[in-house]
Structures are given as C-alpha cells and as structure tokens.
Amino acid sequence: MNILDITGLRVWYDKIEAIHCVDLKFEEGKITAIIGSNGAGKTTIINAISGMVKRDGQLFYKGKLLTDKSHKVVREGIIQVPEGRRVFAGLTTEENLLLGAYSLENRKEISGLLQQQYALFPRLEERKKQDAGTLSGGEQQMLAIARGLMAKPQVLMLDEPSLGLAPIITNDVFNKITTIREQGITVILVEQNAKKSLSICDHAYVIENGHVVMEGSGDELLHNEKVAHAYLSTTVDEIE
Amino acid sequence: MALQLTINGISIGAIYALIAVGFAVVFNIMRFSNFAHGGMISACAFISFFFQRAFDPPPPFFVTVLFSAVCGMGIALLIDTLGYRRIRLKNSPKIYYFLMSLTFAILIEQILTVFFGTDIYGFPSVFKSQTFEIGSMIFKTMNIVILAVSVVILVALVWMINKTKIGLAIRAVAINADTSRLMGINSSVIVTVIFIIAGVLAGVSGVFLGVQYGVFPSVGPSMMLKGFIASIIGGLGSLSGAIFAALALGLIEMFLTFFIGATEATVILFGIMLAFLFIRPQGIMGIIVEDKA
C-alpha cells in the first residue's frame, strides 16, 4: 500500500519552476530512494512534502490530502532529516533530541524514546551533555537521524545522510537505515551515493532537472547501463 | 553611603535589565532591533499613571504593575498584528522591520505628546513610608520593591527559557528558524509568545520608570537606549549577558552620577558602548548574529 501518493507536483522558486509535474509513490514500510545529480530537485521534493516550500499538486497521505503547514506535517508523522544535518549548535545533544520530540502529545514517552536512540547510537549517550555544534560530522549525522526518530515518524525522509562521511561511517549509517525500515518506518532516502542507496532500497526514482527520468527497483536501476554511466561513474560490468 | 549607592544602582540596573531583555528576546527570534519597545514603555508609563490615579484609595502597587503588564502585552500583540506580521507573511527584508519599529516608536511618542504634552507627570506616591532604615542606613522602599519584582520576573523568565519545552523551542528558533519548523515548531506561536514576553517586560519597566523618573512621552525611548546599550554590551543574543551588563550599567551610572554628574555619566556610558563595539562586538557572552537590522 502507498502511504504517500504524489501526483502533479510542481514547485517554483520565484518565477523559475524547479519541479515540473512529478508523480511519486511511496510504499509503506519500504525504503524509496531518490537519486539525481546536483541541482536536480531532490531536496526541493522533500521540502515540498514537508511544507517548507510553496507547492502545487496533490499529495495524499494515507488516503487523505496532506496539509501544507510544516508543523502539521510533522504532527502527521512525516519527518525530515535535513541536508547538512543542521543540528542546533549551542544546544546539547540531549536538548537536540528533545526538540525532535517536540510534536509528541504524550510527554511520558520521551524518556523511553531517548533510551531507544541511545541504544541505536551509543555514541550519542556518551555525548549527551556536549554542545551539538562541537560533535564530529559523523556524530552530528547520527544525532540528526536520532532527532528525527524521536518524533516517532511513520515516514522518515533522509536528505543525503552520507554527505561528507568517511566510508566506514557511511556503511554504519546505511546499516542503521535498514534497521529503521525493520521497525516498520517508511524511509525516503535522498542520496548522492547512488550505489549504496540503490543496493539497500526497495524502489528508486531518478530525478533530472526537476523531472522523473527513470524509476524501478533498486536492483533494476543498479544494473541499468544509463544509471551506471550517469550516477555510478562505472559500467555495469564493474558492479558485478 | 557606598552600600546605598550600590542598592540604588542595582535597582536602576534592574529596570535596564527588564528593558534590555525585552529588547533582546525580540532580537534573538526576529533578528531585528525593536525600537518600538521604547514607545510601548512610554505608553505603559502613562497607562499605569492614570490607572493608579483613577481610584481612591489608589490600588495596591502590584495591581498597577500587573495591569500595566497586561496592557503592555496587548500593545505588543497589536503592533505585531498591525505591522510586523505583514512583513513576515511577505518575507520582506529585515530593514522593513527596523523601519516599522522606528515608525511605531515615533508614532506612539507623538500621540502621547499630542494628548499630554511634554510635561513630566509625577507619579503619585505609592507607599506610606517612602524610606526605611536598617541601622544607620536609609533605603528607599521603591528601590527595594523594584529590585525584588525585577529579580522575580527575570529569574522566572530565565527559568522558562532554560527549563521548559516552550523555552527550548524558543532557543531553537533563535538558532535556526527553518530547522525548527522541521521539528514541528509552529513559528507563529513562538513569535506570539515572544511579543507577549516583550510586552509584559515593557509594561513592568514602564511603571518603574514612571515611578522613578516621572511620566512623559519620551521616558521609554530615552531609557530604552540604556537597555539597548546593555543588550549590546551583553551580546545581542544572550539574555544572561544582557542582564549582567544592565546591572553593571546601573551601578556605574549611579556612581558616576554621584561623583561627576548626570550629563557626564551618560556621555561616559555611550563611550563604554563604543569601546565595546570596537573591542568586542560580540559582547560579553554573545555570538555575532548575522543579518540584523
């Protein structure tokens, strides 16, 4: 079943149309990857879902029209982990996590949720009193993901979670993403690292200049000659 | 003598702190200098003056303070609704906020001047005994009351900002408004809370200034400069820095006034502000906040 169903999505920045009538479907409990080169419109798409930019088109969430107010989108359980982590520097790690749970009505859940995140990312517990701005890049990325999970998301949108991370940490982050899917959370994964994201995703869209130019299962796209050429900077043979 | 000067200085500093914090909370969240704050203070000084005189016997002082705080809140929300909200909705450049706040400041001062002239209205005496003695020292009752009320308000505010859920949200918006929206924080709620806080602070400082200096249309704008200095020295963006700087400013002013005179004291205070801008533009504790107007 599609938890999120988007038809005819358009986004403008001033007079320039950045997303041109795009249709996207996201299946519940699955990882859907969105790949594409710089400036293709990936971030714009998830910002449109989050209500962070003005948009046109029909967005159905669980069969109902989705609000365009950013704070209400969060309340619906659609959570974005933004590009470049954007942790709150000047607040502690734990305060950042508490902000992730801002939208939860039941404040009693919070200590349990904190424990869950600390179990998933033990490094964060060691550093819970540290200024988030002084965490390393990898730690900040983990914090950003954990902060997203604090909201008890039903849909978690991750914008380039591997950006600027060393290969080992990237692997770690991708492992966590599959763990998140195992918890039943629908994941929308925007990535430059096409190879890794295609290998863990269930379905993927390729975006170019604000259009969907290709879609298919992760495996299909991973073995597609055009994708390999454009996004994997390899040929299919090398992947084999 | 030194102790009395100190108490008086801290008491004046406490009013500056109320002003500085009222100024700083708006700056932190909205990223503009809200000069309308001075106009709000003058308006509240007049409101509390007439409120206090309207009853015989006059109401207890704390009722007047409370009434003025509520009116300050109303004026702040009105200014936001009439002025700032439009700018926000249109996403206009920060300079428009600045111009709008100056316009409101001048407008309020001129309206008050039209109705009441530029005379100084003396606040009716509030307490039966103006002074009290401890040992050989004489204290002004009002100074102690102002100090106590200000401390309570500032402690409550700092507690709220540092320990509550809404306070955490306010700090998050001050750090990054867009990322805060991704946390599910409704920015218009936060802005409303900010103007409520600023309005209450303007209301309370309006009464105190009226009591200490008399009531006249430019009482707010002229005293707001001191609060402004304090928030710059404290570091625009840091509440505790602003409070600390305001108390120090009150003390320095009191001693300078005593030893060399009021006019000279003001000149030296502005000198200190200039020095701070040269040596340490980020203030005592603050960080440099970009894109301000």
Ligand SMILES: Nc1ncnc2c1ncn2[C@@H]1O[C@H](COP(=O)(O)OP(=O)(O)OP(=O)(O)O)[C@@H](O)[C@H]1O
């Ligand atoms: N705030 C903005 N104002 C104007 N144009 C914008 C804005 N944000 C994005 N754009 C433009 O919209 C297009 C899509 O940008 P977007 O950030 O969605 O790309 P992206 O696919 O996320 O790229 P990257 O992989 O580099 O993050 C780009 O041409 C970009 O310049």
Ligand SMILES: [Mg+2]
């Ligand atoms: Mg992007």
